[in-house]
Amino acid sequence: xxxxxxxxxxxxxxxxxxxxxxxxxxxxxxxxxxxxxxxxxxxxxxxxxxxxxxxxxxxxxxxxxxxxxxxxxxxxxxxxxxxxxxxxxxxxxxxxxxxxxxxxxxxxxxxxxxxxxxxxxxxxxxxxxxxxxxxxxxxxxxxxxxxxxxxxxxxxxxxxxxxxxxxxxxxxxxxxxxxxxxxxxxxxxxxxxxxxxxxxxxxxxxxxxxxxxxxxxxxxxxxxxxxxxxxxxxxxxxxxxxxxxxxxxxxxxxxxxxxxxxxxxxxxxxxxxxxxxxxxxxxxxxxxxxxxxxxxxxxxxxxxxxxxxxxxxxxxxxxxxxxxxxxxxxxxxxxxxxxxxxxxxxxxxxxxxxxxxxxxxxxxxxxxxxxxxxxxxxxxxxxxxxxxxxxxxxxxxxxxxxxxxxxxxxxxxxx
Amino acid sequence: xxxxxxxxxxxxxxxxxxxxxxxxxxxxxxxxxxxxxxxxxxxxxxxxxxxxxxxxxxxxxxxxxxxxxxxxxxxxxxxxxxxxxxxxxxxxxxxxxxxxxxxxxxxxxxxxxxxxxxx
Numbered sequence: 001x002x003x004x005x006x007x008x009x010x011x012x013x014x015x016x017x018x019x020x021x022x023x024x025x026x027x028x029x030x031x032x033x034x035x036x037x038x039x040x041x042x043x044x045x046x047x048x049x050x051x052x053x054x055x056x057x058x059x060x061x062x063x064x065x066x067x068x069x070x071x072x073x074x075x076x077x078x079x080x081x082x083x084x085x086x087x088x089x090x091x092x093x094x095x096x097x098x099x100x101x102x103x104x105x106x107x108x109x110x111x112x113x114x115x116x117x118x119x120x121x122x123x124x125x126x127x128x129x130x131x132x133x134x135x136x137x138x139x140x141x142x143x144x145x146x147x148x149x150x151x152x153x154x155x156x157x158x159x160x161x162x163x164x165x166x167x168x169x170x171x172x173x174x175x176x177x178x179x180x181x182x183x184x185x186x187x188x189x190x191x192x193x194x195x196x197x198x199x200x201x202x203x204x205x206x207x208x209x210x211x212x213x214x215x216x217x218x219x220x221x222x223x224x225x226x227x228x229x230x231x232x233x234x235x236x237x238x239x240x241x242x243x244x245x246x247x248x249x250x251x252x253x254x255x256x257x258x259x260x261x262x263x264x265x266x267x268x269x270x271x272x273x274x275x276x277x278x279x280x281x282x283x284x285x286x287x288x289x290x291x292x293x294x295x296x297x298x299x300x301x302x303x304x305x306x307x308x309x310x311x312x313x314x315x316x317x318x319x320x321x322x323x324x325x326x327x328x329x330x331x332x333x334x335x336x337x338x339x340x341x342x343x344x345x346x347x348x349x350x351x352x353x354x355x356x357x358x359x360x361x362x363x364x365x366x367x368x369x370x371x372x373x374x375x376x377x378x379x380x381x382x383x384x385x386x387x388x389x390x391x392x393x394x395x396x397x398x399x400x401x402x403x404x405x406x407x408x409x410x411x412x413x414x415x
Numbered sequence: 416x417x418x419x420x421x422x423x424x425x426x427x428x429x430x431x432x433x434x435x436x437x438x439x440x441x442x443x444x445x446x447x448x449x450x451x452x453x454x455x456x457x458x459x460x461x462x463x464x465x466x467x468x469x470x471x472x473x474x475x476x477x478x479x480x481x482x483x484x485x486x487x488x489x490x491x492x493x494x495x496x497x498x499x500x501x502x503x504x505x506x507x508x509x510x511x512x513x514x515x516x517x518x519x520x521x522x523x524x525x526x527x528x529x530x531x532x533x534x
Binding site for chain 2 (some may be wrong): 120167
C-alpha cells in the first residue's frame, strides 16, 4: 500500500504537466482528462511490475496519447465517417512519428492562464485551476470548500463547456493583456491559499491541502514567469504566512495575534524560503501590492520578538499598500499598525476617516473594523467603549477561533 | 467562429431632450469609427440598431392561441438597443473588439458565441 501511495505521489506530481501538454495537443479538456486518467490507471498497474520509468511524465504522455488515438478511432468506427477515420489515422501517424521524441513540452503556463480567464466565474477559475494543475481530486476540492461533490462537478463541467463553446483560447496572453491576466492568475492562487488558511475549524486536513496546493502553484508560476516580481512576491507572502501555521491558535483553539505568537513554533526553513522569494521579487522591475504585503509579513516574522515588532515600518508599508490598492481591510490594518507605532488615538483617527468613505451603514456590519477599534480603544484605556466595540465585533464574528479570542479580550476588560 | 455583440443601454428616452440629440450624434459617429475598424480587421459581418421598445410587438402563446400585443415595456434600466455580428478567431479577439466598442461606455456589451453543434 505504501508503494501504491508513493506511485500515486509521482503520478500526482506529473499530472499537471502531462495534462497541459495533452490539452495543447488535442485542444480538448475532456478528451485530455479522460486519456490522462486511463494512462494513470495503466501506470498504477504497470509500474509496480516494471518499475517506475526514468521519465514518468513522458511515459504518461505517450500512454495518454495512445489512448486518445484509440478513443478517436473507436468513435470514428462507430460513426462510420470517412473523414473522422482519416483524422484518427492522422493522429496515429503523428503518434508514431513522435514515439521517439517523448519530450513533454511545458504548457502549464497556458493552462494556468486559460483556467484563470476572466470570462470564467471566479469560483470556476479556482475549481478548474485546482482540478487541472493541482494534484487534488474533485472530492478533495469539494471537501475543502465545504461543497457537495455534485455542485463542484457541475461547476467544472460548465467551465469546460464555456471554454469549448465560447472558444476561450489556450495560450499565454499577448503583452497588451498580460498585466490584467497575470493579476487574475495571482488572485486565484491567493484565493486558494486563503480558503485553506481561513480561521475555521471545518475539514482541517482538506484545508491544509489547499495551502500546500496554493504554494505549489505560486512556486510554479514564479518558475514559469521568472521576471514577474508579483509572482515571486505572492510565493513569498504565502510562505511567510504558512510558516506561522502552528502558532496561530492557542491550546483552547482561540486565535493568537501575530505579535503574541510563540515564535519557537514558527518554521524557520519556510521563513527563509519566503525571504529568498521576497528578494527575487525586489530584484524585478515593478513593486506591486503582493510585494508590499510580503514585506509586511517579513517585517513581522523577522523581528526578534513580538515586542520588537517594527510598527513604524509596518505602518508605512500599509500606507504604501493603501496607495497601490485601497480597500477597507487595508485601512483597518493600517490603523492598527499606526496605533501601535504612534499611539492608539492616531490609529482611531485613521479608522474614523473610514466611516464617511465607506458609508456608515455598511461599516456597521464590517467585523474587522469593530475588532480593530476595540483593540485600539483597549490600548487607549477607554475600557467601556472598548467593551462595546468587542461586543459589536463578536456579534458579527463567523469563525470560532476569532470568537474565542475576542471573548477572551472582552472578559479581561470586564471585572 | 461568429460572435454576437448585444448592446444593452439605458433607454435614450430617459435623457432630457437637448442632451439626447448631441449624445446620440456623438455615439453614432464613434460607432461609425468603431465599425470601420472592424471592417478593416476583416471581422465585421453585420450590425443592427434597434428602434426603441415603444415600437416592439410581442407574440405570446395563450393555450392554443397566439396573442399579438403591444410592447413589452418592462421598466428596466437597460434595453437591447442593437447588435453586431463578428467573425473572430476566439473569445479573446471578440473581447478585444468589444472592449473598444463606444457603447461599452454607457451600457453593457454581452458577447455570445454562435451555437456550436456537439463534437
